[in-house]
Amino acid sequence: MATAATKVGQKFQVTIPKNVREAVGLKVGDLVEATVRRGGIVLRQKALIDKTVGLARQLEESEAAVRAGRVLGPFTSAGAAMKAVKACARRVHRTVRR
Numbered sequence: 581m582a583t584a585a586t587k588v589g590q591k592f593q594v595t596i597p598k599n600v601r602e603a604v605g606l607k608v609g610d611l612v613e614a615t616v617r618r619g620g621i622v623l624r625q626k627a628l629i630d631k632t633v634g635l636a637r638q639l640e641e642s643e644a645a646v647r648a649g650r651v652l653g654p655f656t657s658a659g660a661a662m663k664a665v666k667a668c669a670r671r672v673h674r675t676v677r678r
Contacts, residue, residue: 581603582599582602582604584599584600596623605625606625611625611626611627611628612624612625612626613626652668
């Protein structure tokens with residue numbers, strides 16, 4: 581894990597050290613999300629996606645998948661849902677490896 585100390589500037593700006601930027605592939609212009617966790621700050625890369633572009637198409641594809649029966653559930657608990665999702669992922673992973 582790449583770590584490094586850096587100083588908070590006059591306008592509360594922080595320079596992310598080169599070894600950390602390179603470790604996560606951060607580039608100029610990339611978006612990051614700052615979150616407070618356990619008394620510290622976590623920065624995560626974020627992707628900006630225009631909600632209006634392709635949303636109607638994605639909704640149509642989702643509805644077609646439901647009509648075709650390519651869905652999981654209904655579930656009685658979050659644990660049951662996660663179990664089904666993991667089992668499905670294992671099946672897909674086995675198919676892709678072959």
